[in-house]
Amino acid sequence: MEISLMKELVFGHKNPDTDAIVAAKAFSYLENKLGADTEAVALGEPNEETKFVLDHFDEPAPRVISNAKDEVEAVMLVDHNEAQQSVDDIDQVQVTHVVDHHRIANFETAAPLFYHAEPLGCCSTIIYKLFKQNEVEVPAKLAGLMLSAIVSDTLLFKSPTTTPQDEKAVKELAKIAGVDYETYGLDMLKAGTNLGSKTEEE
Amino acid sequence: MEISLMKELVFGHKNPDTDAIVAAKAFSYLENKLGADTEAVALGEPNEETKFVLDHFDEPAPRVISNAKDEVEAVMLVDHNEAQQSVDDIDQVQVTHVVDHHRIANFETAAPLFYHAEPLGCCSTIIYKLFKQNEVEVPAKLAGLMLSAIVSDTLLFKSPTTTPQDEKAVKELAKIAGVDYETYGLDMLKAGTNLGSKTEEE
Ligand SMILES: [Mn+2]
Ligand SMILES: [Mn+2]
Numbered sequence: 039m040e041i042s043l044m045k046e047l048v049f050g051h052k053n054p055d056t057d058a059i060v061a062a063k064a065f066s067y068l069e070n071k072l073g074a075d076t077e078a079v080a081l082g083e084p085n086e087e088t089k090f091v092l093d094h095f096d097e098p099a100p101r102v103i104s105n106a107k108d109e110v111e112a113v114m115l116v117d118h119n120e121a122q123q124s125v126d127d128i129d130q131v132q133v134t135h136v137v138d139h140h141r142i143a144n145f146e147t148a149a150p151l152f153y154h155a156e157p158l159g160c161c162s163t164i165i166y167k168l169f170k171q172n173e174v175e176v177p178a179k180l181a182g183l184m185l186s187a188i189v190s191d192t193l194l195f196k197s198p199t200t201t202p203q204d205e206k207a208v209k210e211l212a213k214i215a216g217v218d219y220e221t222y223g224l225d226m227l228k229a230g231t232n233l234g235s236k237t238e239e240e
Numbered sequence: 241m242e243i244s245l246m247k248e249l250v251f252g253h254k255n256p257d258t259d260a261i262v263a264a265k266a267f268s269y270l271e272n273k274l275g276a277d278t279e280a281v282a283l284g285e286p287n288e289e290t291k292f293v294l295d296h297f298d299e300p301a302p303r304v305i306s307n308a309k310d311e312v313e314a315v316m317l318v319d320h321n322e323a324q325q326s327v328d329d330i331d332q333v334q335v336t337h338v339v340d341h342h343r344i345a346n347f348e349t350a351a352p353l354f355y356h357a358e359p360l361g362c363c364s365t366i367i368y369k370l371f372k373q374n375e376v377e378v379p380a381k382l383a384g385l386m387l388s389a390i391v392s393d394t395l396l397f398k399s400p401t402t403t404p405q406d407e408k409a410v411k412e413l414a415k416i417a418g419v420d421y422e423t424y425g426l427d428m429l430k431a432g433t434n435l436g437s438k439t440e441e442e
């Protein structure tokens with residue numbers, strides 16, 4: 039594959055959860071609207087819950103990569119920052135952007151960068167705030183994906199990491215997506231427990 | 241001194257420059273407006289340039305601290321993140337907020353935090369953007385201090401790190417402060433070279 043000097047890859051952590059997959063899609067969409075040339079990829083296949091989400095909103099799974107530097111010189115990280123959770127050759131590309139909601143550790147850059155972290159329940163909540171700050175509209179399908187990520191990370195607001203901002207984001211995104219987030223959210227969480235793939239009779 | 245469980249100290253790096261002093265004052269002001277209880281302090285005395293700035297706007301120099309954990313459990317960093325540039329006992333307090341425009345290195349937290357970095361010419365430019373995002377008005381005196389920090393870090397837009405956002409911020413802050421930023425900025429930069437403290441005849 040040819041190395042692109044301009045294009046950047048956007049991805050979440052290894053063993054991706056729904057937030058890692060969705061936050062990459064959402065941040066890539068936002069950055070492209072703001073003039074960047076990015077592609078959302080993933081460091082692994084979607085899990086059962088994420089497959090349910092992508093199926094529900096008729097969205098393809100992102101391309102899986104195992105290294106970055108053969109394709110690009112620079113990358114954007116979402117939903118993680120620690121090197122051991124990132125692409126194997128992370129030390130050989132420039133990290134230009136990070137959006138995250140975790141502690142910072144094992145992370146170092148040679149140059150200044152855009153780093154936006156907040157102690158919220160979900161990375162997709164932060165990205166939703168960035169859409170608003172930049173006055174970029176969230177398309178209905180992406181709104182559905184983002185509310186799925188927030189419901190997933192917060193276990194439908196039951197997780198102790200949930201903040202009022204996460205709840206507010208889900209309610210606003212549900213309106214855009216036209217989704218009953220409580221019914222849908224429970225179905226989604228169930229799919230993640232593998233119950234979803236069994237029949238009623240089992 | 242008694243340890244405050246709620247209050248947080250806000251400070252820039254050791255050997256403070258004008259941005260380190262001003263960004264601490266500006267971010268502390270913003271955080272207090274948003275409901276926090278913070279005090280802007282410094283890790284050293286102001287240099288000649290910063291003294292000129294503080295004199296000009298009739299603003300006191302911040303209190304100088306040499307350790308944090310005797311006073312507070314948590315701190316906010318501006319204009320730096322690397323441990324060796326920070327307060328000596330940085331590893332013994334919680335860092336809850338960072339606003340910076342440098343690379344990230346030698347920085348690690350145990351918990352999620354608010355971290356906002358952008359590759360701009362000055363930390364005070366980023367903080368000015370945070371005032372706008374949070375719809376908090378910048379008082380005239382603080383506007384004067386903040387434009388001083390941006391003029392200092394960008395050498396009146398001559399530094400290669402200058403971005404259009406730094407220039408825009410100075411122009412907007414100059415209006416708020418009622419300052420001719422070009423004349424004032426040159427006087428300020430001159431004061432930093434120590435020429436300012438000599439008489440015309442020397
Ligand atoms: Mn995750
Ligand atoms: Mn997450």
Ligand SMILES: [Mn+2]
Binds near residue numbers: 260
């Ligand atoms: Mn500085």
Ligand SMILES: [Mn+2]
Binds near residue numbers: 393
């Ligand atoms: Mn600075």
